[in-house]
Amino acid sequence: MTKxxxxxxxxNGVLDPQGKAIQGALGHLGFEGVGEVRQGxxxxxxxxxxxxxxxxxxxxxxxxKLLANTVIENYSITVE
Amino acid sequence: MNTTVVLLPGLNRDRDMxxxxxxxxxxxxxxxxxxxxxxxxxxxxxxxxxxxxxxYLRAGAIAARSPVMRAVAEAAAKGVPxxxxxxxxxxxCEAGLLxxxxxxxxxxxxxxxxxxxxxxxxxxxxxxxxxNGQVIRCPVAHHDGNYFADETTLQQLIDGDQIVFRxxxxxxxxxxxxxxxxxxxxxxxxxxxxxxxxxxxxxEHGGTDGRAIFESALGMAGRIAA
Numbered sequence: 286m287t288k289x290x291x292x293x294x295x296x297n298g299v300l301d302p303q304g305k306a307i308q309g310a311l312g313h314l315g316f317e318g319v320g321e322v323r324q325g326x327x328x329x330x331x332x333x334x335x336x337x338x339x340x341x342x343x344x345x346x347x348x349x350k351l352l353a354n355t356v357i358e359n360y361s362i363t364v365e
Numbered sequence: 366m367n368t369t370v371v372l373l374p375g376l377n378r379d380r381d382m383x384x385x386x387x388x389x390x391x392x393x394x395x396x397x398x399x400x401x402x403x404x405x406x407x408x409x410x411x412x413x414x415x416x417x418x419x420x421y422l423r424a425g426a427i428a429a430r431s432p433v434m435r436a437v438a439e440a441a442a443k444g445v446p447x448x449x450x451x452x453x454x455x456x457x458c459e460a461g462l463l464x465x466x467x468x469x470x471x472x473x474x475x476x477x478x479x480x481x482x483x484x485x486x487x488x489x490x491x492x493x494x495x496x497n498g499q500v501i502r503c504p505v506a507h508h509d510g511n512y513f514a515d516e517t518t519l520q521q522l523i524d525g526d527q528i529v530f531r532x533x534x535x536x537x538x539x540x541x542x543x544x545x546x547x548x549x550x551x552x553x554x555x556x557x558x559x560x561x562x563x564x565x566x567x568x569e570h571g572g573t574d575g576r577a578i579f580e581s582a583l584g585m586a587g588r589i590a591a
Contacts (some may be wrong), residue, residue, distance in 0.1 A: 292499070299468070299513060300468075300471065300511075300513075300540070302469055302471045302472070302473050302540075303469060303473065306473055316418040336381075336541050350430075351422070351426065351430060352422075354426070354459065355424055356458075356464075356465060356513070356518075357468060357513060358515070358516070364516045
């Protein structure tokens with residue numbers, strides 16, 4: 286069994302109105318010095334097999350086909 | 366005139382679409398459930414609006430990978446006209462049948478109101494019942510209608526005359542880039558649009574501005590007085 290974490294984030298230049306709203310809310314709570322906030326997604330995935338390179342290859346395929354919309358999002362994969 | 370409506374769990378505008386198609390063609394559309402792998406012979410395939418699969422992951426993302434969408438892609442490749450409205454537009458983008466993506470409205474609010482649409486290109490098979498530059502009314506109801514495409518894609522859309530509808534008269538309800546409300550694919554047989562033309566086809570709706578989209582797609586434009 287291999288465990289992996291995938292982080293999906295919006296590409297630079299893609300407007301993130303949710304991140305902006307969160308940034309505003311942090312300001313309302315009194316947190317000072319908060320710069321730009323970008324919201325993303327995290328997927329923790331368990332995969333059969335022990336080969337990390339093979340796991341990474343399959344996870345990248347999953348990201349390209351479903352987990353990320355590569356028109357607007359980037360992804361990073363960390364295999365434990 | 367055979368029309369087909371794709372059904373997915375979580376859609377909620379399917380009944381409106383079925384009623385509209387029946388009114389326009391005089392014949393109830395066929396319906397296909399998301400698990401089906403073939404479409405009946407169709408002059409027009411429509412993916413209606415709603416919130417398929419609860420908008421999980423991204424609006425339209427799960428639906429775009431459902432078995433029926435492979436059949437829709439095959440039909441589109443053969444030149445069958447395919448129309449996606451609202452969630453249907455999101456699904457077509459997620460399925461790669463249309464370029465770009467639909468993101469959360471910049472206001473972060475769900476919008477449900479009437480907008481004005483400029484017919485930017487009346488030479489597509491979905492808009493031939495209108496005139497270039499004509500402004501029509503159309504309702505919108507969505508949370509994720511903010512169309513985005515990178516610069517290269519946007520330039521391709523402009524150069525290829527693929528932008529069919531733009532929000533006009535400062536009514537852009539979602540922050541969509543270049544006020545884009547509806548686009549066709551390069552082949553011109555797949556149209557995606559956020560507004561709901563199926564809700565303006567009978568005088569009882571308060572107007573018939575949306576009717577020509579269906580009549581154009583079905584080759585009926587001009588036969589019925591606009």
